[in-house]
Amino acid sequence: MAKVHSTLSPSVQILQFPTSSYSSYVSREREVFTICMKSLVLNSSGCAVYNSKGALVYRVDNYNCRWSGKVYLMDVRGKVLIELLKKSLLFAKWEGYRWNDTEIEANSWFKMKRACTIFKRETPFCKFWSDTGCLMNYKIDGFYNKSSCKILDTSSGLVVAEVKRKVTKSGIILGDDVLTLEVEPNIDHSLIMGLVLVYSLMNRSI
Numbered sequence: 128m129a130k131v132h133s134t135l136s137p138s139v140q141i142l143q144f145p146t147s148s149y150s151s152y153v154s155r156e157r158e159v160f161t162i163c164m165k166s167l168v169l170n171s172s173g174c175a176v177y178n179s180k181g182a183l184v185y186r187v188d189n190y191n192c193r194w195s196g197k198v199y200l201m202d203v204r205g206k207v208l209i210e211l212l213k214k215s216l217l218f219a220k221w222e223g224y225r226w227n228d229t230e231i232e233a234n235s236w237f238k239m240k241r242a243c244t245i246f247k248r249e250t251p252f253c254k255f256w257s258d259t260g261c262l263m264n265y266k267i268d269g270f271y272n273k274s275s276c277k278i279l280d281t282s283s284g285l286v287v288a289e290v291k292r293k294v295t296k297s298g299i300i301l302g303d304d305v306l307t308l309e310v311e312p313n314i315d316h317s318l319i320m321g322l323v324l325v326y327s328l329m330n331r332s333i
Contacts, residue, residue: 152316157309160184160316161293164304164327174327176308176320185320198328200320209236209321211328219251219329223321237318239325251329252281253322265322273330274303278322287311288319290326 159179166173166188173187183203196213207226214220220240224231237255253265265287269276278288293307294300310319 153313154310154316156312158316160308160310162290162306162308162323164306174324185317187324198324200317200324208317211321211324213328215240221325221328223255223318223325237321239322241329251326253325255318267322267326273327274306276326278319285311287314288323290323 161177163175163177165175167175167183167186168188172189175183175187176185178184185208186201186203186205187198188201189198198211199207200209200211201207210224210226210231212222212224214222221238222235223237223239224234225236226232237253239251239253241251251267253267255263255265257263264281265278266281267276267278275291276289277286279285280287288308288310290306290308292300292303293305308319308323310316
């Protein structure tokens with residue numbers, strides 16, 4: 128059983144921006160997380176996310192409601208960080224809204240969709256506004272695979288995060304409900320978690 132603490136890794140900075148009371152979780156170093164695709168709450172759907180020291184940092188609990196159209200990403204204390212809303216029933220389209228200390232922000236932080244045609248489903252794309260005011264675009268490579276994918280910055284082609292099956296130090300590959308999430312430096316962890324959650328919802332993993 129993973130060791131659970133209520134503290135963040137020392138390398139993680141909680142950045143406070145003057146225009147919002149939202150905290151941005153950004154690290155100067157590459158961070159590795161473990162995602163357990165099971166809720167901490169009995170009879171609930173969701174997941175729990177631990178950092179490399181075994182500390183619980185994020186959680187999702189959809190009480191007895193699988194494949195919900197509204198999902199909340201929370202921190203270890205249960206504070207809502209991002210609210211994910213499904214905007215289209217026919218096409219897979221989601222929007223993520225950040226929460227400040229007490230309420231949801233009026234404008235969506237990111238929009239993610241997967242274009243559908245008669246013959247195929249295309250790679251999901253995400254558009255979001257950075258805290259510096261720049262419009263950014265990410266895409267998820269590896270759709271249809273519930274246990275692995277890469278998130279790429281479309282402007283540079285670089286991988287900003289990767290999800291894959293967790294492998295123990297002894298080389299044992301764990302089940303497809305225990306994943307490793309690797310996030311590159313200076314990338315908001317909560318944003319990546321929001322995209323991974325939407326990806327999992329599109330794949331009906333949670």
